[in-house]
Amino acid sequence: MSTTMDAGAAPANVERSGTAAPNRPTTAPAATNRTATDPASTSAGRGLVGRPLALSPSRAADFKQCPLLYRYRAIDRFPETPTTAQTRGTVVHAALENLFDMPAELRTRESADLLVEGAWAAMCEADPHLADIVDGHPERLLAEAHKLIATYYTMENPTAFDADSCEEHVEIDMDNVLMRGFIDRIDVAPTGEVRVVDYKTGRSPGEAYEAKALFQMKFYALAILRLRGVVPARLQLMYLSDGQQLTYAPDREELDRFGRTLKAIWTAIRAAVATGDFRPKTSRLCGSCEHKARCPEFGGEIPPYPGPPPGFLG
Numbered sequence: 001m002s003t004t005m006d007a008g009a010a011p012a013n014v015e016r017s018g019t020a021a022p023n024r025p026t027t028a029p030a031a032t033n034r035t036a037t038d039p040a041s042t043s044a045g046r047g048l049v050g051r052p053l054a055l056s057p058s059r060a061a062d063f064k065q066c067p068l069l070y071r072y073r074a075i076d077r078f079p080e081t082p083t084t085a086q087t088r089g090t091v092v093h094a095a096l097e098n099l100f101d102m103p104a105e106l107r108t109r110e111s112a113d114l115l116v117e118g119a120w121a122a123m124c125e126a127d128p129h130l131a132d133i134v135d136g137h138p139e140r141l142l143a144e145a146h147k148l149i150a151t152y153y154t155m156e157n158p159t160a161f162d163a164d165s166c167e168e169h170v171e172i173d174m175d176n177v178l179m180r181g182f183i184d185r186i187d188v189a190p191t192g193e194v195r196v197v198d199y200k201t202g203r204s205p206g207e208a209y210e211a212k213a214l215f216q217m218k219f220y221a222l223a224i225l226r227l228r229g230v231v232p233a234r235l236q237l238m239y240l241s242d243g244q245q246l247t248y249a250p251d252r253e254e255l256d257r258f259g260r261t262l263k264a265i266w267t268a269i270r271a272a273v274a275t276g277d278f279r280p281k282t283s284r285l286c287g288s289c290e291h292k293a294r295c296p297e298f299g300g301e302i303p304p305y306p307g308p309p310p311g312f313l314g
Contacts, residue, residue: 017245052311053273054171054180055266057216063269065285068302070269071278072291076306080290084141087123087133089201091145092240093184094119096152096199100163100185107158112149116142148201148240155238155245164188170223174259177266183220193233196220200237204244213237214248218258221250231255273312276305 053074063070072078082090095115099107120142124130134141164186171180185197196217205213217235225231237246272278280297292298 015247017247018243052178053269053309054178055262055269056179056181057219059269060219060262060265061212061215063265063272065283066281066289067272067278068280068295069289069291071272071305072294075273075278075309076303078291078294082130082133084134085202087130088141088145088148091116091119091123091141092148092201093199094123095145095149097166097184099158100166104159104162109149109153112153113146116145116149120145151240151243152199152238154243155240161187164194170220170227172223172226174222174226175263177259177263179219179223179262181220181223183223186224189233192230194224194228194230195234195236196224196232197236197238200239201241202239203241204237204239204246210246213246217248218250218255219262222255222259222262225252225255273308276307278305 059070059074062073073080095112095118098115098119099112102111120138124138131138165183166185168183168186169181170183171178173179183196184199187195187197189195198217198220214235214237217237221232221235231250231252233249235248235250239245280295282297286292286295286297289295291300293300294302296302
C-alpha cells in the first residue's frame with residue numbers, strides 16, 4: 001500500500017506492507033541481516049581505539065540529536081549499559097545472520113530457534129554481566145526473541161533464496177567523508193537488481209518518522225552505489241515486532257543529494273571535533289540518556305575535552 005507523505009516526511013515512493021513479501025520479486029531480489037542495528041550503535045562496536053573517526057548512520061543520528069551526545073559516544077567513549085531491548089535485538093540479529101550461513105534447506109524455524117539459544121550462550125560467555133541486564137531472567141528475553149523469530153518467518157521464507165552477503169562491513173572515503181557501517185543483508189536477484197535489507201526488532205514507525213527510519217538505508221544505498229556502481233532497486237526495513245515492512249526505491253539523483261547532506265553533517269562534526277564545541281540539545285530522547293550527570297541542561301558538568309582523537313586532521 002503506497003503512503004501519501006507531507007512535505008518533509010518520507011518520499012511518496014515509500015510503501016508499507018504487513019503481508020509476506022514474495023520470495024522472488026521481479027524488480028528486486030528475494031527478501032533476504034543486524035542492528036539490530038549498525039554495530040557502531042552498540043557499546044561493543046563504538047569508538048574503536050586506533051581507528052580514525054568515521055561517519056556511520058548511528059553517529060550521524062547522534063550528532064543531529066545532540067552534538068554533546070556525539071562527543072560522549074565518539075570522542076570520550078564513555079561506557080553505556082545495554083538495555084534489555086538492545087540485548088534482545090543483538091541476539092536476534094546474530095541468529096538471523098548465522099541462519100544464512102546454513103544450507104537453504106536447513107534454514108527452518110527450528111534451526112533459527114536453536115541459533116537464538118546459541119547466540120545468547122555465546123554472548124553470556126563473552127560477557128557474564130549480561131545476566132544482570134536481564135535481571136537474572138534470561139528465559140523472558142529468550143521467549144521474546146523466539147517470538148520475533150516467529151514473526152520473521154511470516155514475512156519471508158529464508159529457505160527459498162540465498163543472501164549475497166550478511167553483516168557486510170563497508171568503509172569508503174566519499175569526497176573526504178569517511179563512511180563506515182555494517183549492512184544487515186544484501187540480496188542480488190538473478191537479473192542483477194540489488195536489495196538492501198535491515199532487521200528492526202522494534203515496532204514500525206508512524207508516517208511522521210519514516211524519513212528518519214530511511215536515513216540509515218539511504219546511507220547504505222549510497223555506500224553500495226560507490227562500491228558496486230549500482231543503485232539498489234529496493235531498500236527494505238523489516239519490523240519484527242509487528243510484522244510490518246517499509247520499502248523504498250531510491251534513484252541516483254536522490255542519492256547524490258543525500259551524499260551532499262552527509263558531507264554537510266561531516267563538515268559540522270569535524271569543526272566541532274577541532275574546536276571541542278559540542279553543545280547539548282534537549283529533546284524527548286533526553287529521558288533515556290545516561291549522560292545527564294555530564295549535561296548542563298540537567299545540572300551536570302561537562303568534563304574537560306580530551307581533544308581530537310589520534311590521527312584527526314582538522
